[in-house]
Amino acid sequence: MDRVEALITRLAPVPICDECIVERLHLAALHQASQRTRELAGQRGYERTTAECATCGQPKSVVRRCRR
Numbered sequence: 546m547d548r549v550e551a552l553i554t555r556l557a558p559v560p561i562c563d564e565c566i567v568e569r570l571h572l573a574a575l576h577q578a579s580q581r582t583r584e585l586a587g588q589r590g591y592e593r594t595t596a597e598c599a600t601c602g603q604p605k606s607v608v609r610r611c612r613r
Contacts, residue, residue, distance in 0.1 A: 549581040553591070553610050556599070560607035565600035582608040 548570050553561065561569075566578040586593030586608060593608045 546577070546581045549578055550585060553582075553585065553608055557610035559599040560594070560596050560609040561600050562598040562603070562605040562607045564605070565598055569600070 549566055552566060552570060563575055563578040563582055566572070566582070567575055570578070572578055582593060585591040590611055591608060592611050593606065595604065596607050597604050598607050
């Protein structure tokens with residue numbers, strides 16, 4: 546799950562959806578990314594919202610690390 550956080554941090558402040566995280570990290574299941582992004586959303590510096598994913602361009606639930 547550290548790989549999920551590392552990807553989000555590397556892309557910051559660009560938002561990415563769970564499906565694109567799964568694809569980019571070659572994870573076995575969507576729940577692997579979803580669980581971690583929900584955890585991160587509750588932490589300072591991360592935001593989960595509905596917006597256009599920077600990778601697939603679709604309006605979805607996305608996560609991003611906020612640079613401040």
